[in-house]
Amino acid sequence: MAKKEVAVVGVGLSKHVSKRRDVNIAEMVWEAVSACYEDAGLKPKDTDAFITGNMPAFEGVNLPEEWGAGHWGAYAKPLLRITTGGTTGGSVAHGGYYAVASGLYDIVMCIAFEKQSDGNSTMGLNTVALADAAAQFQLGVDPGFMAAFGGGAVGVAVYQASSYMKSSGCTTQHLDKVAALCRNNAALNPYSHLKQPGLTPEEVAKTTLLQYPIRFGHVCPATDGACAMLFTTGEKARKMMDKPAYVLSVSSCSDEAAMVGIAGSGTTNTDPCVQEGCKIAAARAYELAGIKEPRREIDLAEPYAPFAHQMLMFYERLLLCDEGDAPSILDSGSMGLDGELPVCPSGGVISTNAIGASAMERVAEAAMQIMGKCGERQVKKEVRKAVAHGWGGAVNFNVVAVLSDTPRR
Amino acid sequence: MEYKNETVSIDGGWPLSTWQWKMESIALIQKSLEALKKKKLLGLKCPGCGLVYFLPKPYCRCLSIPDEWVEIKDTGTITTFTFSGAWAYEGIEEEGATGTPLIIVGIVLDGSDTMTVCTLEDVEPEKVSVGMRIKLKWPEELLGRLDDIAHCVPA
Numbered sequence: 391m392a393k394k395e396v397a398v399v400g401v402g403l404s405k406h407v408s409k410r411r412d413v414n415i416a417e418m419v420w421e422a423v424s425a426c427y428e429d430a431g432l433k434p435k436d437t438d439a440f441i442t443g444n445m446p447a448f449e450g451v452n453l454p455e456e457w458g459a460g461h462w463g464a465y466a467k468p469l470l471r472i473t474t475g476g477t478t479g480g481s482v483a484h485g486g487y488y489a490v491a492s493g494l495y496d497i498v499m500c501i502a503f504e505k506q507s508d509g510n511s512t513m514g515l516n517t518v519a520l521a522d523a524a525a526q527f528q529l530g531v532d533p534g535f536m537a538a539f540g541g542g543a544v545g546v547a548v549y550q551a552s553s554y555m556k557s558s559g560c561t562t563q564h565l566d567k568v569a570a571l572c573r574n575n576a577a578l579n580p581y582s583h584l585k586q587p588g589l590t591p592e593e594v595a596k597t598t599l600l601q602y603p604i605r606f607g608h609v610c611p612a613t614d615g616a617c618a619m620l621f622t623t624g625e626k627a628r629k630m631m632d633k634p635a636y637v638l639s640v641s642s643c644s645d646e647a648a649m650v651g652i653a654g655s656g657t658t659n660t661d662p663c664v665q666e667g668c669k670i671a672a673a674r675a676y677e678l679a680g681i682k683e684p685r686r687e688i689d690l691a692e693p694y695a696p697f698a699h700q701m702l703m704f705y706e707r708l709l710l711c712d713e714g715d716a717p718s719i720l721d722s723g724s725m726g727l728d729g730e731l732p733v734c735p736s737g738g739v740i741s742t743n744a745i746g747a748s749a750m751e752r753v754a755e756a757a758m759q760i761m762g763k764c765g766e767r768q769v770k771k772e773v774r775k776a777v778a779h780g781w782g783g784a785v786n787f788n789v790v791a792v793l794s795d796t797p798r799r
Numbered sequence: 800m801e802y803k804n805e806t807v808s809i810d811g812g813w814p815l816s817t818w819q820w821k822m823e824s825i826a827l828i829q830k831s832l833e834a835l836k837k838k839k840l841l842g843l844k845c846p847g848c849g850l851v852y853f854l855p856k857p858y859c860r861c862l863s864i865p866d867e868w869v870e871i872k873d874t875g876t877i878t879t880f881t882f883s884g885a886w887a888y889e890g891i892e893e894e895g896a897t898g899t900p901l902i903i904v905g906i907v908l909d910g911s912d913t914m915t916v917c918t919l920e921d922v923e924p925e926k927v928s929v930g931m932r933i934k935l936k937w938p939e940e941l942l943g944r945l946d947d948i949a950h951c952v953p954a
Contacts, residue, residue: 531949532949556928657913663879
């Protein structure tokens with residue numbers, strides 16, 4: 391059990407675009423960090439510890455904290471770097487939660503970022519796949535087949551999408567609808583990357599097909615951007631502001647890699663859309679948060695969905711409806727900004743994906759919606775409890791956080 | 800300072816063929832590959848939970864050590880699929896796509912609990928579905944490579 395209540399008292403985001411040529415990584419991150427200090431009314435000297443994270447080597451450089459620390463006010467302070475693939479930012483937020491909940495630190499700055507245009511993300515992804523791909527080549531797989539099998543994140547996502555569509559009744563029209571919903575939300579978010587106001591599902595359906603069943607319009611962009619959040623104790627937060635966002639719980643779950651097992655062996659994670667790990671993490675997070683009926687008690691969801699089908703798939707895996715029901719819930723309109731349970735009000739990862747930052751931006755959006763700081767994209771209903779999610783690894787790692795406007799009773 | 804949009808190349812190599820992540824795993828897999836030459840599919844069964852791994856794995860998700868070699872069947876079920884090359888499915892077509900149409904499927908072979916990936920042949924793309932039954936299509940000459948089990952047809 392947590393020793394201390396944990397609250398978010400500040401959120402900062404940099405500008406998010408495909409190529410930041412006017413700043414270097416440390417400077418881009420400082421935009422988010424300084425905005426976060428300003429939001430919370432704190433200064434670097436007030437901070438007790440730092441948690442940072444980004445993808446390893448996606449920028450073509452590593453150990454970013456080595457030169458970033460000086461730029462962010464972290465010299466002579468405890469600092470921890472966390473990097474867990476697509477879930478990195480979520481894990482960084484979990485790190486901030488643990489640091490405060492444990493009673494070890496009072497004020498913790500969490501920083502997550504990616505400046506993809508500085509490096510080669512495909513090269514970065516290759517380092518992830520190296521162990522498995524190298525083994526497969528040694529065991530006698532035709533490189534031509536490996537290429538057809540599909541490279542990179544899209545290659546993994548198409549298999550998940552096609553099995554999800556068969557098991558849920560989700561159609562390609564639903565994928566188009568998800569993309570249109572998210573990109574329209576993104577148009578109201580000053581920190582989003584792909585803003586497409588008025589985009590219709592019909593327009594998404596006309597975009598180029600990448601690999602069945604995923605079109606160009608169903609996929610996230612590659613983004614440069616950073617996110618920073620300040621975590622502190624409930625006690626301190628109440629002295630600082632009227633309406634902090636409390637983090638009630640965090641939970642993560644690591645499952646066996648899907649599609650291809652470690653070093654060419656078989657994997658028992660045979661269907662990439664099942665995402666048992668997400669269900670386990672969500673159930674544990676709700677239990678820790680004292681939530682008995684997530685479908686009734688959760689007001690807003692920020693699932694991690696760089697690919698359109700994932701918004702619906704993870705809505706189900708976050709236990710917010712029965713499996714297979716998400717497509718019809720989307721049709722009902724309840725996932726919109728004025729709906730009963732708004733989903734991806736930020737515009738989601740499908741609109742903005744600075745990889746290392748993305749899973750933390752889900753937590754940040756949940757916090758900002760609870761604090762009522764979302765401006766034009768502020769959802770209509772009052773947000774008392776929200777769930778934020780991250781997904782990564784070889785489609786096998788899930789992180790979940792539950793936030794609230796009140797501490798757990 | 801002006802930003803120069805140019806790429807600088809530095810010579811280097813990535814010797815994939817020397818990379819061996821887990822020798823133990825490779826040794827087990829080689830036994831299964833050797834058996835392929837006799838058209839036999841050898842999986843490794845876990846004594847703790849009964850899961851059968853094909854290709855074999857040196858440790859089970861329940862943390863027991865799979866140690867019983869069992870023969871699994873060359874029939875199975877499709878769990879997921881996609882297409883490559885020129886194809887059409889459910890009214891969707893990849894515009895301007897060229898190349899040999901390939902149907903790539905994830906399958907679970909009968910008697911195993913793991914997924915493997917191969918191409919589905921001798922069938923129209925429209926017929927493909929999750930849950931469809933398949934049978935491996937063995938090549939005439941068996942080489943004891945993963946390529947030996949890289950093709951299947953509807954059962």
